[in-house]
Amino acid sequence: MLILTRKLGENIRIGDKIKISILDVKGGQVKLGIEAPPHVAVHREEIYERIRDENQRASGVSPRGLREVANAFRVGKHKRQGREGS
Amino acid sequence: MIEIETHEWGTLKVKEDTIIHFQDGLLGFEELCDFVFVDVAEFRPFVWFSSVEDPQVRFAVADPFYFSTKAYDVSLSAADEAGLELEEGDSIAIFVIVSIDNGQVTGNLKGPIVLNTRNRRAKQLVVYGTSFPVRQPMLNRRVVPLHSAVANAAVKTTPAA
Numbered sequence: 001m002l003i004l005t006r007k008l009g010e011n012i013r014i015g016d017k018i019k020i021s022i023l024d025v026k027g028g029q030v031k032l033g034i035e036a037p038p039h040v041a042v043h044r045e046e047i048y049e050r051i052r053d054e055n056q057r058a059s060g061v062s063p064r065g066l067r068e069v070a071n072a073f074r075v076g077k078h079k080r081q082g083r084e085g086s
Numbered sequence: 087m088i089e090i091e092t093h094e095w096g097t098l099k100v101k102e103d104t105i106i107h108f109q110d111g112l113l114g115f116e117e118l119c120d121f122v123f124v125d126v127a128e129f130r131p132f133v134w135f136s137s138v139e140d141p142q143v144r145f146a147v148a149d150p151f152y153f154s155t156k157a158y159d160v161s162l163s164a165a166d167e168a169g170l171e172l173e174e175g176d177s178i179a180i181f182v183i184v185s186i187d188n189g190q191v192t193g194n195l196k197g198p199i200v201l202n203t204r205n206r207r208a209k210q211l212v213v214y215g216t217s218f219p220v221r222q223p224m225l226n227r228r229v230v231p232l233h234s235a236v237a238n239a240a241v242k243t244t245p246a247a
Contacts, residue, residue: 039164043212051197051212052114054220058185058194059115061146063094063129065186070129073191073224 091141094134095124105138106206109169113197113210118143121208132184135199146184151230153182153193153222160198160213169209170202177203185221192221 004012012020017037024031034042088105090098106121120138131152137143150158160180162172170178179201182193195218201208 039168041163041165041212043214047196047212048113050220051194051210054185054194054197055112055114055145055183055210057187058145058183059143061184061186065189066129066132066146066184069186069189069191069224070132073131076226 090122090136090138092124092136092144093141094136094144098122098124098136103206106135106201106208108208108210110209112199115143123147133181135183146186147181147199148184148193150180150182150193150195150198152224153195154218155225156217158195158198158218160200160211162200162211166200166209166211170200170207171205172202173204176205179203191224193224194220195222196220 006012006022008022008025010022014020018040019033019035021033021035022030023033036042087099088102090100092098100122104122106123108119108121110116111118115137118137118139121135122138124134124136124144126134129146132146132148135145135147158180162170162178170176172178180198181201182195182198184191184193186192196213197210197220198213199208199210
């Protein structure tokens with residue numbers, strides 16, 4: 001991993017098209033400005049982690065459980081917002 | 087026809103041109119690139135999405151409109167379009183992975199799957215913004231395309247010559 005030290009107001013360039021600016025440093029937080037072309041996806045790491053965790057969780061859905069909710073949905077007895085109903 | 091081993095449904099014979107290919111797999115399942123839909127009547131409106139490479143891995147998927155009536159603004163970046171080899175006139179399908187917790191069904195609107203129906207290339211997107219959560223509870227109703235709403239109600243007529 002490349003490690004660079006930057007001061008407030010200084011930037012980092014990644015290739016020709018990506019610029020990362022240090023906009024603010026306060027307490028334990030750093031505010032970054034990111035300029036990147038539209039084909040580069042920029043997301044917080046946690047978003048990827050959440051989707052990864054959710055994929056993992058979803059891979060455990062059982063046919064039995066899905067059959068139940070599918071049946072309930074088809075007969076219009078779908079439980080909404082977690083409310084229990086029969 | 088090729089044969090696919092699945093834990094749930096045993097050996098499935100599928101046409102090669104029904105296999106859906108992910109260049110980068112799904113997040114957390116990056117090594118699995120090929121999937122097939124397994125549509126079983128008793129599970130509708132859900133469809134199973136089963137790995138060709140790992141018999142144990144399958145997801146339940148559904149139309150995003152079962153989870154949100156908001157306009158589902160999934161904009162594809164140039165890189166997404168390139169990954170899907172999207173060309174003028176191609177159709178794309180968008181669906182979401184479903185999970186169930188304690189009888190509560192949720193859809194992952196934050197990481198939908200987008201599919202180019204022409205070449206069956208697919209990609210799991212990461213949607214920008216905060217409007218679409220990873221666990222969106224299922225609605226009791228959904229928005230359907232107009233032509234499906236009018237399918238039984240419309241007067242059928244042949245076009246004038």
